[in-house]
Amino acid sequence: MKTLSASTMSLSRSFAFSVCLAAASSAQQQSDFYRREEIPTPKGEVLELGSIALMPDQKIAVTSRRGDLWICTGAYEDDLSKVTWKKFAEGLHEPLGMFWKDGWLYLTQRPEVTRIKDSDNDGVADTFETICSDWSIKGDYHEYAFGSEADKEGNIWVALCLTGSFTADVPFRGWCVRITPDGKMIPTCSGIRSPGGIGFNADGDAFYTDNQGPWNGSSSLKWLKPGSFQGNPQGNKFYDLAPNMGKRPVEPNDLSRIIKERARIKEFVPPAVVLPHAKVGHSPSGFAADTTGGKFGPWEKQIYVGEQTESEVQRISLEKVNGLYQGAVFHFLKGFEAGIVPLRQASDGSVFIGGTNRGWASSGHKPFTFERVRWTGKTPFEMHDISALKDGFEVTFTEPVDPETAGKTESYKMEAWTYIYRAEYGSPEVDQATPKITAATVSPDKKKVRLKVDGMVQGHVHHLQASGVKSASGGKLWHDEGWYTLNEIPK
Numbered sequence: 161m162k163t164l165s166a167s168t169m170s171l172s173r174s175f176a177f178s179v180c181l182a183a184a185s186s187a188q189q190q191s192d193f194y195r196r197e198e199i200p201t202p203k204g205e206v207l208e209l210g211s212i213a214l215m216p217d218q219k220i221a222v223t224s225r226r227g228d229l230w231i232c233t234g235a236y237e238d239d240l241s242k243v244t245w246k247k248f249a250e251g252l253h254e255p256l257g258m259f260w261k262d263g264w265l266y267l268t269q270r271p272e273v274t275r276i277k278d279s280d281n282d283g284v285a286d287t288f289e290t291i292c293s294d295w296s297i298k299g300d301y302h303e304y305a306f307g308s309e310a311d312k313e314g315n316i317w318v319a320l321c322l323t324g325s326f327t328a329d330v331p332f333r334g335w336c337v338r339i340t341p342d343g344k345m346i347p348t349c350s351g352i353r354s355p356g357g358i359g360f361n362a363d364g365d366a367f368y369t370d371n372q373g374p375w376n377g378s379s380s381l382k383w384l385k386p387g388s389f390q391g392n393p394q395g396n397k398f399y400d401l402a403p404n405m406g407k408r409p410v411e412p413n414d415l416s417r418i419i420k421e422r423a424r425i426k427e428f429v430p431p432a433v434v435l436p437h438a439k440v441g442h443s444p445s446g447f448a449a450d451t452t453g454g455k456f457g458p459w460e461k462q463i464y465v466g467e468q469t470e471s472e473v474q475r476i477s478l479e480k481v482n483g484l485y486q487g488a489v490f491h492f493l494k495g496f497e498a499g500i501v502p503l504r505q506a507s508d509g510s511v512f513i514g515g516t517n518r519g520w521a522s523s524g525h526k527p528f529t530f531e532r533v534r535w536t537g538k539t540p541f542e543m544h545d546i547s548a549l550k551d552g553f554e555v556t557f558t559e560p561v562d563p564e565t566a567g568k569t570e571s572y573k574m575e576a577w578t579y580i581y582r583a584e585y586g587s588p589e590v591d592q593a594t595p596k597i598t599a600a601t602v603s604p605d606k607k608k609v610r611l612k613v614d615g616m617v618q619g620h621v622h623h624l625q626a627s628g629v630k631s632a633s634g635g636k637l638w639h640d641e642g643w644y645t646l647n648e649i650p651k
Contacts, residue, residue, distance in 0.1 A: 188638040193457070193540045194493055199235050199512075199530040202245040208528040209514025211258035212504040213265060221265055222502075222530065225516055227252040229265070229276075229285070235532065236510065249276055249285040256501075257307025257318070257358065268307020268318055271297050273339045291316075294345040295337060296330035298323055301519075303333065306358045308366065314341040317348070317384065319355035319368045326374055327394055332402075334395025336368065336384050347402035350409070351390030351428075356468065357446035357503070358384075361478060362461035365485075369444035369465060372437050375412070377579025377587030379444050380431030380645075381465065381476060383485045389427040391418070391581075416581045417591070419619030432485035433476050434579075434621050434645045435465075437586065440489055442469035443520060446503040447476075448511070455509025456535045458544060458558055464492065464511060466500035471515065471524035473500065473533075477545035482648040488546040488624075491639045497529040498522060510534050540638040541631045546624060550650045552597075552613035553624065560606035560632040569597045571628025572611065576620040576646075593617050606632060618649050 190196075201207045207230065211223040218236045223229050228250045234243040248265075257268035264275040265285075272293035276285045297303050300323045308317040315338040323329040336349040336358075353376050358368040366384040370376055375392040382390055389396075389409045399408035409427045413420075422428045435444055445466040450459050463476040475492040478485055498515025499522030505511045515522070515529040544556040565571050574595045579587035599612040609629075616622070627640045 188540050188635070190493060190495065193536055193538050193638075195534050195536055196493070196495060197240060197532050197534075198497060199232070199240055199532055200243050201528070201530050202230065202247075205230075206528065207530065208516035208518055209502055209530060210254060210256045210516070211267065212502045212512050212514055213258040213260050214504055214506055214512075215260045220512060221248065221258060221260065222514060223252060223255040223258055223267065225254050225518065227254065229255070229267075232530075235512065235530075236506070236508065240532075246283055248278070248283070249288075254304070255307075256304055257316075259309040261310060266291075266307075266310070266316065268305050268316065270303060270305050271295075273307060273316055273318065292339045292343045292345050295320055295332045295335075298330045300324045300329070302354070304355070306355045306368070308358045308360065311338075311360065311366065312364050315339060315346075317358055317366050319352055319358045319384075321352070321354050322392070322394055325354060328397065331398050332395065334392060335398065335402075336366075336390075347398075347405055348386050349384050349388045349390055350395050350399070350405070351388070351392050352395065353392040356444050356501075357466065359447055360449060361463060362449040362451050367432065367447070367463075369447060370431075371443055372586045374583050374585055375581065377581065378437040379435045379442070381433045381435070381444070381447070381463070381489075383429055383432045385429050387427060388429040389425060390429065391431075412581065414583050417578060417619065418581050419578070421581055430484070430619075430647050431645060432478060432647075433487050433489050434643070435474065435489055436589070436621060436623075436643055440474055440491070440643060441467035441472060443467065443499070444474075445499075445501050448503050448505040450505060452505065452507060452509045455507075456505065456511065457539055462545070464503060464505070465489075466503040466513065468499035468501060468520055469522050470494070471496040471499055471522045473503070473511075473513070479547055481548055481650050484647045486548065486645050486647040488543075488642045488644040490543060490642045493533060496524050496531055497526040498524040541635045542638050543624075543626060543640075543642050546642050546644045548644065548646060548648075548650055549610070552611045552616070553622070553644065555609045555611065555624070555626065557607050557609070557629075557631075561602060561609065562630040562632050562634065563602045563606060565628055565630045566606075566609050567600050567602050568628065569600050571626060572597050572600065573625040573627075574613065574622060576617050576622045578617075578620045591617075591620070593620065595622065616646060616649060618646055621645055
């Protein structure tokens, strides 16, 4: 047996160590693409953020869960040490939704939608007007009210949590309502459980995030199609108070599946994108659709969803198939300092994020935070989106792939499952399937791969792993998995 000299062994170790360092340095890191920065908050104040509103002159208004409203100046600047704050209002009732329009700040509080302004220009709000207070509150801790910005018609969409997480004790708990500019409340959707955020996609359709619980096997992003039933029947007792909604939907069967109940309940709109519990967070919250034209990377029209428990932001690509929304969710940004609640994106691409840990612990260890994320200009090698085909899926990448690895079926894995649709809290993953990828065809521009799949299951979440795919330059994917909710198979 040949032995190596000590000097030779030392050189070998040095070479191996250099190779390891080179590999580590070439690995994709979040800081390569996105820079997360904390924005200093007012000293001595407990600023558990519930709302963020973007104002003229690059000012930002934020509300605290304790009822204060502050205006921040300097949050867009490179030097965040120069940020200043001015308290604008106090005594509000946990606003969870705010926007600026025509000199007013509009807020969704627990009992009402309000607008406020500074009429005498002294920097403090002095005019408070109730726009609508036509829903009820019992006083339970869980009766949150999440409000959107104004839609194309000027309406504010409000998602109303159930009472105590399980029941709808007063009108209109478990509903989404619209508030018109003249203050009229229009009942719009039933079946809501525990929203964490509400807003619009890039095309102006309304969505909300609902959290795992009774009749919600896992958390999800749901389409608020007017007139729809979203899955939790507790609030359906209030159809008598909503004549515009028509007849009350039939009651869902317990211990069923959503795909089966959709056939029974014509108003039932299934979750657009399921966020598999513990795999893609635990508690989705506020979200924003990217309409910045590429100022935050190549994700135009995609949705960034905050996550309270894991202090993360996920990324969602949506499409409409046979009249229903569906799509894929991908891991995206992490490392935030508290549980994310509000999330807003500015026109320059900056994403502003507010956090609070009160009530629910999070992986971020601070009790509250205000943070900013900016794109560095460098694009990660990622699955950009996943689209459903009648016989499989098409995956688009952010840069050309290596045809040798991307064209092998062995580079991919797929599994699928659904959840029990039941009155009990949450659900395990059930009805597992293993769809077989039988072909992988790379497009001429090398940015798309068509996967032919045998055994797709309508109504299931399809988990795609692409760990074997490399870019044309030899790089690995930053995140190598995505979860697609297959509500409909294209015809």
